Amino acid sequence: MSIKMIINLSLLLLCVILTSTEKQDGYCDLKEKTCDRDFLNEKFIIYDVNPPEGFNLRRDVYMRFAIMLSDARQHNENWKLILPPWYSLYHWKAKQNDYPMPWSNFFDVKSLKKFAPVVELHEVFSKIDSNIFKIDRLYVLQNYDDAFENGEFRDKWEIGGDCDYDGSLWGYNNITVKKTICVKYQGRISKLWELISLNPADKFVMFAHGEIPLHDQYGTKTFWDCRKSMKFNKNLISRAKKYIYKYFNCNNKICNNYVSVHWRRQDFARSRKKDVPSIGGTVKQIDNAIKNYNPHIVNIFIASDGQNSELIELEKQLSDIGFKVHLYLPTQLELDTFKDGGVAIIDQIICSHAAYFIGTYESTFTFRIQEEREILGFDSSTTFNRLCPDNGRCEVPSKWKIVN
Ligand SMILES: Nc1nc2c(ncn2[C@@H]2O[C@H](COP(=O)(O)OP(=O)(O)O)[C@@H](O)[C@H]2O)c(=O)[nH]1
Ligand SMILES: [Mg+2]
Structure with missing residues (x-):
């Protein structure tokens, strides 16, 4: 040749x-x-x-x-x-x-x-x-x-x-x-x-x-194959990972030293009063959940669409009983780059890697975090947890477990 x-x-x-x-x-x-x-x-x-x-x-x-x-x-x-x-x-x-x-x-x-x-x-x-x-x-x-x-x-x-x-x-x-x-x-x-x-x-x-x-x-x-293919944009993942490493010193898929909460407010706090708690009620429930799950945990990550005043009050009340509260607050440059949609995804990724997650009832934002945690391999007992209203019925959330 x-x-x-x-x-x-x-x-x-x-x-x-x-x-x-x-x-x-x-x-x-x-x-x-x-x-x-x-x-x-x-x-x-x-x-x-x-x-x-x-x-x-x-x-x-x-x-x-x-x-x-x-x-x-x-x-x-x-x-x-x-x-x-x-x-x-x-x-x-x-x-x-x-x-x-x-x-x-x-x-x-x-x-x-x-x-x-x-x-x-x-x-x-x-x-x-x-x-x-x-x-x-x-x-x-x-x-x-x-x-x-x-x-x-x-x-x-x-x-x-x-x-x-x-x-x-x-x-x-x-x-x-x-x-x-x-x-x-x-x-x-x-x-x-x-x-x-x-x-x-x-x-x-x-x-x-x-x-x-x-x-x-x-x-x-x-369904799950499709869900698994919905990987996030790499820059959003890397920003979330940097945050997790900086504040929780964790480099693994499954971190063991922080609890995450999706605290849905806005329209939920206004028109779904029978499903979501007050600020004081939220504090009590997070405290109880951590006592039951692992009383050594002090770090709490909060993802929320709440107003600043509500978040400051929540943070204050949790700090008063000894917790360290973390929120992802984007810089102006990050907001310009990632936009509101990207910032919300970064919140979701940080919630997904936490040792234990507590979500908001019937919020699709919470559902997507729960799916992500199923994909990451968390025990379902650390994932399908919800905030209850201060009074009245609190239905147990459905567990949608992964099928591989
Ligand atoms: N950054 C951030 N945004 C949120 C959070 N919760 C809700 N949002 C915003 O509010 C929207 C809620 O709408 P949707 O995604 O339909 O979720 P759902 O209404 O809770 O079922 C989200 O898409 C975000 O834009 C949060 O924890 N963090
Ligand atoms: Mg919605």
Whole structure:
């Protein structure tokens, strides 16, 4: 074999390797002819969520669509999920949040792509010829007035009726919708395929109120595989780890010297009084929990959306009985870099590594921490704990244990 042949062969091999990794990541460079052809054959789903919903319910809605699309890929379907940008969330107060943010700000998109065929919206923008992104059909999903017809909840959908799209198309004015259709819907998400199949020529299909369709199956291995793929953006992880190391001198997945609390306030403290405690009640419960779990622990990490005045009072009362209270307070530069969404994730990561966690009842922010702790391998007894109201019933939280 001549040297020239060897070089040619190696180049060919390199090309094959490069093309196959490119395919695996689902990433595609426009200039590549093969990828252009892929794009021509591909079809896309994008969804939006009820505007007032927060970040952590949206993460669960993502999982429903990601699992639906991952299942479809196994049947050789050519559908991809466009990741809807994070835009103008109700709980994000800082001005610097006012533009559509890609998922890569918060998640490791390469990891998401290993589980499901997903693309960022800006990747799609970069591939369409015109400046306008035209959605072929927007299905505005709506709940049925009566979910239990004749006392029975069953999967069903029905086109018709009046509706408005109440979202904002993520603030983009170069997105248009060719046709809007109102659909009453209830039940499993995979039934959306029945709707989609009514118009087989559609390339870009959108669903508004993506929170209405439910998981086909909750808590299965597939559910957890998807959940595990939702790794956070590396900069957020490294910031949280630096904090944990600095204040708790812990470098492990499972730290043994601090307790974490998700103290949800704001709308919860106002309108869910029967589920959440007062400041004094919170102090009493944390103290009791630590006495029962490990009386040697003095460090408490508090994640909260509470007001400064409430947090100062909580910190004071806990300090008075001998605890050391820690909060993650971002610098202005960190807030500008990570935004409200990133800061909340850093809070969640710090809570996830604590020896013992106490959450807020029915908060999806708490649920996502609990899932993270299941993935990290904590004993469930250190995870599924909640703050109770000062008086009255305190339902035991459900334990959603990991399936590997
Ligand atoms: N930084 C931070 N933000 C929080 C905390 N708790 C709630 N938030 C904010 O409030 C929002 C609450 O909405 P959501 O994620 O839907 O959780 P849920 O309403 O508790 O189920 C979060 O997304 C955050 O923006 C917290 O402990 N720390
Ligand atoms: Mg919420």
